[in-house]
Amino acid sequence: MKAIYYPAWDQLELRDVPETSPKPGEVVLRVKAVGICGSELHGFVAHAARRTPPSILGHEFCGEILSVGEGVAGFKAGDRVGVNSVISCGQCADCRDGNVHLCRGNEVFGMKRPGGFAELCAVPAETLLPLPTALTTIQGALLEPLANGVHAVSMLQQRFPETVAIFGAGTIGLFALQAAAASGAIRVVSVDTHDARLEIARRLGSSTVLNPRKADVVASIRNMTGGRGADVTIDAVGAAETRRASVSAVRRGGEVVWLGLHDDPSQISGFQMVLGERKIHGSFAVTHRDLRTAIALFSNGKIVLDPWVKTFPLAQGAEVFLGLVKDPPDDYIKAVLLP
Numbered sequence: 001m002k003a004i005y006y007p008a009w010d011q012l013e014l015r016d017v018p019e020t021s022p023k024p025g026e027v028v029l030r031v032k033a034v035g036i037c038g039s040e041l042h043g044f045v046a047h048a049a050r051r052t053p054p055s056i057l058g059h060e061f062c063g064e065i066l067s068v069g070e071g072v073a074g075f076k077a078g079d080r081v082g083v084n085s086v087i088s089c090g091q092c093a094d095c096r097d098g099n100v101h102l103c104r105g106n107e108v109f110g111m112k113r114p115g116g117f118a119e120l121c122a123v124p125a126e127t128l129l130p131l132p133t134a135l136t137t138i139q140g141a142l143l144e145p146l147a148n149g150v151h152a153v154s155m156l157q158q159r160f161p162e163t164v165a166i167f168g169a170g171t172i173g174l175f176a177l178q179a180a181a182a183s184g185a186i187r188v189v190s191v192d193t194h195d196a197r198l199e200i201a202r203r204l205g206s207s208t209v210l211n212p213r214k215a216d217v218v219a220s221i222r223n224m225t226g227g228r229g230a231d232v233t234i235d236a237v238g239a240a241e242t243r244r245a246s247v248s249a250v251r252r253g254g255e256v257v258w259l260g261l262h263d264d265p266s267q268i269s270g271f272q273m274v275l276g277e278r279k280i281h282g283s284f285a286v287t288h289r290d291l292r293t294a295i296a297l298f299s300n301g302k303i304v305l306d307p308w309v310k311t312f313p314l315a316q317g318a319e320v321f322l323g324l325v326k327d328p329p330d331d332y333i334k335a336v337l338l339p
């Protein structure tokens with residue numbers, strides 16, 4: 001089978017690899033669509049220890065079941081399915097508490113096991129979700145990143161926050177924006193250093209867009225909220241700078257959600273946290289429920305993918321990936337490969 005193979009640091013190539021067959025508890029999918037994730041681009045550039053070659057990347061995918069391994073119930077060949085990118089052990093204290101996405105023994109496609117940049121991919125049955133026929137394969141592949149945005153919004157204790165500021169208008173930022181709007185955010189502000197991305201954020205419902213290269217973001221957010229700050233800020237970048245701004249831009253008693261993973265150490269004001277009783281929620285990966293919410297959002301027309309998602313044949317995958325590593329494109333944000 002054809003796969004975009006990651007043989008060594010800084011290399012990626014279309015290659016014929018041996019076909020996979022399902023182990024007990026697994027199915028093999030014919031991959032129909034697979035997204036290229038920013039975390040993979042970042043991991044590729046940074047030689048991330050979490051994503052070590054040789055491997056096959058790709059954790060945002062959907063497909064059709066080709067074969068079913070021993071002991072799999074509830075799924076059969078021909079079923080269209082989406083996939084949860086995180087596979088949990090099911091045994092540890094976190095799994096037993098119901099926080100399967102926090103499992104310390106977890107595996108992620110494209111990390112400890114081969115991912116979806118391939119014609120076929122072996123997938124444990126417990127990560128599968130049936131896809132309604134109304135969902136396109138592109139939507140099926142984007143369930144996971146949409147569910148990341150849903151998960152971030154699901155952290156919030158506030159209902160109908162008046163102002164939500166979202167740092168980052170990449171894939172996760174744009175999904176968080178649409179998830180926030182669908183869940184009752186009254187006004188969404190998007191922040192990004194690329195004007196083309198901000199233009200898309202505006203088309204998807206942001207009433208105000210701010211470019212930190214041109215405006216003082218924290219001052220602007222305070223100005224539009226009578227000096228208070230936003231009710232909620234969401235950092236979908238994860239840079240030390242955006243983390244600091246996300247705390248400074250939120251009002252006293254407000255909530256901050258961090259889900260970007262760009263930098264690790266980040267300096268924020270302890271006084272702002274304590275004296276203003278601000279709260280920071282970490283948001284990692286997705287739950288099964290977030291994925292079902294993502295299906296419902298797509299099914300009910302709440303999520304716009306035009307004009308920022310672009311598809312390419314799998315054969316062009318290495319070229320597209322390496323291009324994205326060099327420069328973010330101006331004419332789209334998310335690349336989806338079609339095997």
Ligand SMILES: [Zn+2]
Binds near residue numbers: 037038039059145
């Ligand atoms: Zn991802």
Ligand SMILES: [Zn+2]
Binds near residue numbers: 089091105106
């Ligand atoms: Zn576990």
